[in-house]
Amino acid sequence: MEQLMENLLLCTFFLYLLSSVAFVMGIKGKKGEEPKQRERKWGNIAVGLAIIGVVFQIAFTITRIFISGHFPTSNMFEFTAFLCFTVVLSFIVLFFIYRTVVLGAFVMPLAVILLAYASVFPKDIQPLIPALQSHWLYIHVTVAALGSGAFAVGFAAGLVYLINQVGNKKSGKNAAYLEVTLVVVLMWVSFILSSFVSGALGYQAEITAQIEGKQVTQKFDLPPIFGPHEGKVVKMDSFLGQKEPLFEVPSWMKGQNAAKNVNSTFWGIITGLILYGLIRLFTKKRLTEILYPLVKKWNPELLDEISYRSIAIGFPIFTLGALIFAMIWAHEAWGRFWGWDPKEVWALITWLFYSVYLHLRLSRGWHGMKSSWLAVGGYVIIMFNQIVINMVISGLHSYA
Amino acid sequence: MIENTKCECGHNNPIGTILCEYCGKPLLEETKEKKTIEQEMRYEGKARRSQIKHKNFIDQVWSFFSSVKVAIILILITLIAAGIGSLLPQERVAATSNPELFYSQEYGIWGEWFYKLGLSDMYNSWWFMTLLAMIGVSLVICSLDRVIPLYRALKNQKVEKSTDFLLRQRISYQESVADEKKEEKFDALTTALKKRRYQIRQEGDSILAEKGRISRWGPYINHIGLIIFLLGVLLRFLIPGWYLDQAMYIQEGQTRKVPDTPYYVKNEKFIVEQYDGKFAGIPKKYQTKLILYQQDSSGNLKPVHRGSAIVNHPFEYKDLFLVQVDAQTNLKGIKLKLMDKKSQQSKGTFLVDLGNIKPNQVYTVGSNLEVRALEYYPDFALENGRPITKSQEVVKPAFIFEVKEKGQKEGERSWVISGENADALTPENKYVIKLAGFEMIPTSGLLVRIDKSLPIIFVGGFICLIGLAMGFYWHHRRVWIRYKDGVLYLGAHTNKSWFSLRRELNQVGKQSGIDLKLVQE
Ligand code: HEM
Numbered sequence: 001m002e003q004l005m006e007n008l009l010l011c012t013f014f015l016y017l018l019s020s021v022a023f024v025m026g027i028k029g030k031k032g033e034e035p036k037q038r039e040r041k042w043g044n045i046a047v048g049l050a051i052i053g054v055v056f057q058i059a060f061t062i063t064r065i066f067i068s069g070h071f072p073t074s075n076m077f078e079f080t081a082f083l084c085f086t087v088v089l090s091f092i093v094l095f096f097i098y099r100t101v102v103l104g105a106f107v108m109p110l111a112v113i114l115l116a117y118a119s120v121f122p123k124d125i126q127p128l129i130p131a132l133q134s135h136w137l138y139i140h141v142t143v144a145a146l147g148s149g150a151f152a153v154g155f156a157a158g159l160v161y162l163i164n165q166v167g168n169k170k171s172g173k174n175a176a177y178l179e180v181t182l183v184v185v186l187m188w189v190s191f192i193l194s195s196f197v198s199g200a201l202g203y204q205a206e207i208t209a210q211i212e213g214k215q216v217t218q219k220f221d222l223p224p225i226f227g228p229h230e231g232k233v234v235k236m237d238s239f240l241g242q243k244e245p246l247f248e249v250p251s252w253m254k255g256q257n258a259a260k261n262v263n264s265t266f267w268g269i270i271t272g273l274i275l276y277g278l279i280r281l282f283t284k285k286r287l288t289e290i291l292y293p294l295v296k297k298w299n300p301e302l303l304d305e306i307s308y309r310s311i312a313i314g315f316p317i318f319t320l321g322a323l324i325f326a327m328i329w330a331h332e333a334w335g336r337f338w339g340w341d342p343k344e345v346w347a348l349i350t351w352l353f354y355s356v357y358l359h360l361r362l363s364r365g366w367h368g369m370k371s372s373w374l375a376v377g378g379y380v381i382i383m384f385n386q387i388v389i390n391m392v393i394s395g396l397h398s399y400a
Numbered sequence: 401m402i403e404n405t406k407c408e409c410g411h412n413n414p415i416g417t418i419l420c421e422y423c424g425k426p427l428l429e430e431t432k433e434k435k436t437i438e439q440e441m442r443y444e445g446k447a448r449r450s451q452i453k454h455k456n457f458i459d460q461v462w463s464f465f466s467s468v469k470v471a472i473i474l475i476l477i478t479l480i481a482a483g484i485g486s487l488l489p490q491e492r493v494a495a496t497s498n499p500e501l502f503y504s505q506e507y508g509i510w511g512e513w514f515y516k517l518g519l520s521d522m523y524n525s526w527w528f529m530t531l532l533a534m535i536g537v538s539l540v541i542c543s544l545d546r547v548i549p550l551y552r553a554l555k556n557q558k559v560e561k562s563t564d565f566l567l568r569q570r571i572s573y574q575e576s577v578a579d580e581k582k583e584e585k586f587d588a589l590t591t592a593l594k595k596r597r598y599q600i601r602q603e604g605d606s607i608l609a610e611k612g613r614i615s616r617w618g619p620y621i622n623h624i625g626l627i628i629f630l631l632g633v634l635l636r637f638l639i640p641g642w643y644l645d646q647a648m649y650i651q652e653g654q655t656r657k658v659p660d661t662p663y664y665v666k667n668e669k670f671i672v673e674q675y676d677g678k679f680a681g682i683p684k685k686y687q688t689k690l691i692l693y694q695q696d697s698s699g700n701l702k703p704v705h706r707g708s709a710i711v712n713h714p715f716e717y718k719d720l721f722l723v724q725v726d727a728q729t730n731l732k733g734i735k736l737k738l739m740d741k742k743s744q745q746s747k748g749t750f751l752v753d754l755g756n757i758k759p760n761q762v763y764t765v766g767s768n769l770e771v772r773a774l775e776y777y778p779d780f781a782l783e784n785g786r787p788i789t790k791s792q793e794v795v796k797p798a799f800i801f802e803v804k805e806k807g808q809k810e811g812e813r814s815w816v817i818s819g820e821n822a823d824a825l826t827p828e829n830k831y832v833i834k835l836a837g838f839e840m841i842p843t844s845g846l847l848v849r850i851d852k853s854l855p856i857i858f859v860g861g862f863i864c865l866i867g868l869a870m871g872f873y874w875h876h877r878r879v880w881i882r883y884k885d886g887v888l889y890l891g892a893h894t895n896k897s898w899f900s901l902r903r904e905l906n907q908v909g910k911q912s913g914i915d916l917k918l919v920q921e
Contacts, residue, residue: 130711305899316868324861335723335849345486352479363468
């Protein structure tokens with residue numbers, strides 16, 4: 001059963017990967033070929049692969065429910081994998097409204113990244129602690145994730161719009177910010193890659209430290225450049241001859257895994273920059289320039305509308321899941337429908353941010369560039385909530 | 401600027417009108433020069449109260465709050481403030497008796513400022529409440545300012561609009577059509593539009609096709625929902641007794657008063673379960689079996705409700721919620737051993753039930769000894785050489801006992817202080833009291849909650865959601881078609897998603913033999 005589950009997840013991953021490749025094929029148009037036809041052909045193949053991937057992911061989810069007896073959204077692995085699922089689902093819906101192949105070439109890789117990122121976290125099944133034993137919790141988390149999935153598509157479309165508009169510009173603020181955004185995504189990817197490489201090499205380190213009066217042992221999958229405050233190495237495979245962490249995190253970082261998270265972030269940044277350097281060296285182009293040819297021929301008004309439309313579809317769903325269902329659940333669990341827990345606060349911030357986006361767009365005519373930047377910013381907030389708030393500012397919701 | 405409110409078509413418009421209510425022609429000079437009137441179409445070009453020129457104080461307040469720019473700024477301030485407040489734990493979560501010390505000790509200079517700036521309890525602060533209230537006021541005024549004119553305009557729409565109005569729509573088209581072809585084109589267009597679920601009105605040579613008008617009411621309904629929601633939140637603070645947020649700890653077997661309510665509650669049994677096997681140590685269930693009592697007129701406790709508080713399933717009675725939130729094992733009693741000092745022989749043991757010590761309580765030990773509790777200090781300390789208790793919590797319990805043999809008139813005094821050897825205080829004593837053990841008891845932590853706004857809040861949320869769905873899952877699309885002097889005019893408007901409308905109309909055109917050239921396929 002567990003083996004079946006693993007295999008289903010692996011299949012899902014490769015289907016999404018193949019779908020991404022097919023979407024890219026669809027927009028790469030060779031000379032002498034009718035672009036419309038090519039797009040249609042590859043678009044159909046790609047969306048078909050995505051749909052099969054979704055079916056596999058559903059099968060994976062069902063298998064996991066069988067094994068654990070509960071819906072898999074209760075730790076970082078499960079939740080991130082589910083987030084990936086909602087992104088693909090929202091994308092399929094939007095694909096059937098607008099049939100834009102270029103969108104798939106950006107959203108499906110995002111789904112692949114999310115699924116790979118999920119796999120960085122421990123996959124073992126944990127029983128539910130009492131606080132998580134509630135149907136409202138699943139309803140709340142799944143619906144909120146569906147909303148975020150639609151926002152993710154809005155983000156991808158916004159990104160495509162921006163590349164379309166400034167990808168061929170050598171200078172200017174927008175071009176610079178866009179490049180930075182893409183570098184951040186690259187850092188994320190390279191963190192995942194380095195985790196996999198390190199895992200494949202079997203790297204292990206354990207460091208124990210006193211955290212809030214308790215002895216906590218943190219397991220590092222990546223060589224610990226940063227260790228916990230006043231930690232003791234339990235065991236550590238040597239890394240470039242180094243036998244203990246080079247730096248300690250400051251004492252005010254109190255999360256159980258604070259040092260590990262700082263270390264992961266550090267690896268992401270460093271390997272991301274190295275990767276970026278290599279890309280620049282070999283292609284002699286900025287990331288925006290590399291992507292520009294893929295998106296240049298698309299109608300910007302269409303891209304702008306898709307971005308808005310995704311957010312418009314996502315907003316009511318997000319409101320329902322992240323606020324209303326969350327309040328119902330909080331009422332049952334804590335007797336207060338709103339507790340100003342950091343995770344809740346950031347869900348509210350996300351919601352207020354998107355409502356500002358909608359108002360600016362509707363009343364102040366913020367279309368195009370400004371609107372796309374806001375779509376990107378909104379997703380940054382969601383990811384901030386998902387990653388930083390979960391792992392650094394620990395509250396009632398924190399999984400890790 | 402010329403304040404010309406009478407349109408060329410002869411219709412008299414109210415002051416401030418931008419597009420003629422009757423035929424849709426632009427009235428203001430600056431609008432007449434514009435290529436499209438998309439901006440002006442938002443409220444159908446109607447006059448709004450906030451736009452009037454001569455302003456008294458009330459008008460100014462009205463204009464201020466009806467501005468979406470102001471609303472956006474208010475929302476942004478709230479958003480940023482909420483984010484800052486989440487950086488460090490709030491006072492309630494930190495659960496500290498001395499917040500000033502807590503923040504500076506735990507978080508250094510940042511914590512100190514966090515506390516000094518009032519951010520440590522900001523979500524209950526007056527200024528945060530004021531922000532929410534201002535958003536509420538803005539929602540009311542802003543909605544009223546627009547919804548009434550909009551409602552009137554959409555209700556009294558005329559089918560025939562001036563060709564000027566049609567041509568200045570963001571989507572517009574014109575084509576010469578021979579008179580005898582007109583009927584055919586009109587028929588084809590109406591059929592194609594009907595197929596796409598447009599409602600068609602035709603008057604003479606004009607057609608108005610419309611669908612999804614409900615989308616226009618979406619934002620207003622969603623704002624009404626938000627207003628109701630905010631009102632619910634506000635009422636909790638305004639009406640005494642609407643809102644209660646307390647906590648209580650209750651030992652198994654104990655009956656205690658529920659703070660700030662007329663009720664008493666008994667903890668019949670407190671169940672803590674853990675997973676077994678490979679997951680041993682992970683909690684599985686916390687459940688407190690409870691009986692709720694109310695005092696009748698003669699002062700007796702009468703049970704009114706029994707049930708359980710389980711995590712995620714609170715105990716409910718009327719408006720009262722008892723929510724399972726904590727589990728502790730507390731010291732229930734201290735077992736003490738009475739010894740003869742000389743012979744080092746035990747004379748027997750007795751149990752002091754800490755939750756239930758009456759003044760001058762007597763414990764019998766063995767067959768002929770009596771121990772009387774003279775003083776009890778739950779949280780013992782010395783202040784200027786005198787014994788005091790620092791609090792009523794059992795932290796460092798200490799006692800003065802009197803030990804008496806049966807029939808003896810006056811016994812000897814004896815100190816017991818936890819963690820200390822008090823024997824030296826009374827060296828002449830015949831007996832000594834020593835610790836023999838503790839008795840622990842599971843203690844359930846409950847939240848005591850009343851929130852009478854809850855129905856209002858959830859109804860508000862629900863209405864808001866309906867409005868959002870109306871606004872986002874429907875689109876208000878209108879197509880005006882007019883035939884005049886051998887020319888077919890077409891203009892179209894939507895409140896969102898122009899591309900989709902273009903694509904739809906292109907299809908409509910194709911089916912009616914008109915190449916609208918709105919999108920390149
Ligand atoms: C947190 C609070 C608010 C939320 C969540 C919210 C939500 C929304 C949404 C979802 C829309 C529809 C946007 C669209 O169709 O693209 C909207 C429209 C609008 N909102 Fe709000 N709103 C809020 C506060 C306010 C406030 C305080 C005002 C007051 C000035 C306001 C004024 C408007 C206006 C004028 C519209 C446009 C209506 C129309 O033209 O049809 N909103 N709002």
